[in-house]
Amino acid sequence: MTKALVVADEVDERLWTDAVRTRPVDLVIGAGDLPYDYLAFLASALDAPCVFVPGNHDPDLSGYTRYGGLSMKDGFPTVWPGPAGGVNADGRVVDVAGIRFAGLGGSIRYNDGPNQWTQAQQGRRARALERRARRRHRRDGRDVDILLTHSPPLDLGDREDPPHRGFSCLHRTIERLRPKWLLHGHIHPHGEPVPDRVVGATRIRNVVGHRIMELS
DSSP states (O other): OEEEEEEESSOOTTTSSGGGGGSOOSEEEEOSSSOHHHHHHHHHHHTOOEEEOOOTTSOOOTTEEEETTEEEETTEEEOOOSOTTOEEOBTOEEEETTEEEEEEOOEEOOSSOSSEEOHHHHHHHHHHHHHHHHHHHHHHOOOOOEEEESSOBTTSSOOSSGGGOOBTHHHHHHHHHOOSEEEEOSOOOTTOOOOOEEETTEEEEEOSEEEEEEEO
16 A cells, blocks of 8 residues: 655645654655645655646646756756656656556646647647557556546536636546546635545546545
8 A cells, every 4th residue: 555645736834844754655646736846845855756747837847858867958958847856747657656657737728828738739648648558558467546637527626717627538538547546636625625526447536735645
């Protein structure tokens, strides 16, 4: 059983202190729209690996190539703006702390900011992610455990206002990958209870703020 600290969208100042060391976990999971320094601090203070996807308020991480501690962009060494030591799962299938993640960051496009996609664009990204997951499954027989996204699926925990609409393509991705969990942020509960939603074998959870989760 893997214990994870799952965070998204809202910084908890109580966690951004050494007091967080009293909450030992095996893994830090970020679902977007958090300062990368916050994620790096949590991973360092807890001595745990960090896997994340970017949100629509995060810097654009596309175009960076990382080789260990060296980052490259456009053929030149550069400083990676993401969290130190963090694994960016956006558009990728990655194994971290014994858990297999498939990631899709970003939100629906509503202005010219980074990490925003039309329904069609995110649909193409989702299909590419599904192909990567199938290739990994053919190699080792392992399924995706967690579909990590910033935005929820359309009509499953999203909102009616344009910036907070979910992605329709995630319905197909859930059906194809059958993950145990879809973890997302982006939708702030503002004090309201947010029940999990279940689609087939997949449980969908809004993790805005922070959650401690036991993952098998």
